[in-house]
Amino acid sequence: MAVPKEFSFAENLNYFYNAPNECLYRLQDQKIYKAITVGEETPVIELSGDDPGMITLRFLGDTTPTLTSTKEAVVNYVRDWFDLDRDLLPFYEMAKADPLLNRAVESFYGLRCIGIPNLFEAICWGIIGQQINLTFAYTLKRELVENFGRHVVCEGADYWIFPRAEDIACMTVQDLAPVRMTVKKCEYLIAVAQLITDGRLTKELLLETGDFKKAEKMLLSIRGIGPWTANYVLMRCLRMTSAFPIDDVGLHNSIKYLLQSDRKPTKEEILQLSATWTDWESYATFYLWRFLY
Structure with a gap:
């Protein structure tokens, strides 16, 4: 599967490794393993990113789908899971000029907002x-x-x-x-x-x-x-980049950490800090979370 230039399999894998008690996928040898139900079939896939510009998707054991439409649905699931059809260049251009986000995009360049398609x-x-x-x-x-x-x-x-x-x-x-x-x-x-x-x-x-x-x-x-x-x-799930869980404790703690503050920011302060994030609030939040999770 071809992936955008602004995608790093390693950065996204690092995100997955920060959830040690996750039960819906397995991680082993720098690869991701997951079962995906499509209709009456439940193929198990292996994802790896050894080749630049590509994700390699392999069906395991005897779970290879019999229908072409099922294979296509699995590919679409993975593209949605990693938000691969999103052009992140506008986000990166905005973030590089932002005092809070510039460190985040430098630290986690290529990270996608990992989705929950269901x-x-x-x-x-x-x-x-x-x-x-x-x-x-x-x-x-x-x-x-x-x-x-x-x-x-x-x-x-x-x-x-x-x-x-x-x-x-x-x-x-x-x-x-x-x-x-x-x-x-x-x-x-x-x-x-x-x-x-x-x-x-x-x-x-x-x-x-x-x-x-x-x-x-x-x-x-x-x-x-x-x-x-x-x-x-x-x-x-809906991939609306304007979504902004502004009351999230993790977001507050991330901002506190980056500002080296002794207190969490108020909602009014967050609104001021996020004034330039318009239409990218979800990605800004996800990138800031990565400093903690």
């Missing part, structure tokens, strides 16, 4: 991560996946697949007890699963709004989704 997974991850630290969030995610997802075995290794919305929609809060979430978060996940299963909430409906603010408003109308979660989903 809407249900993205919303679940946003809800799970509300008001808890990242380590515990990864633990809860693993509990959800290993209790209610499924896995395939390929070449002696287990590959987990995130639960489908249909799997969770018919459950009760008591059914989700193996996952150490609050009752409220269980209720939120079930309600979102029902909306998606019924077709009342889809990526297509959000994208068809054609406007970041309208998509944000649609998400905010859902119980359990506040501004942080809405912007997180718009950033990581």
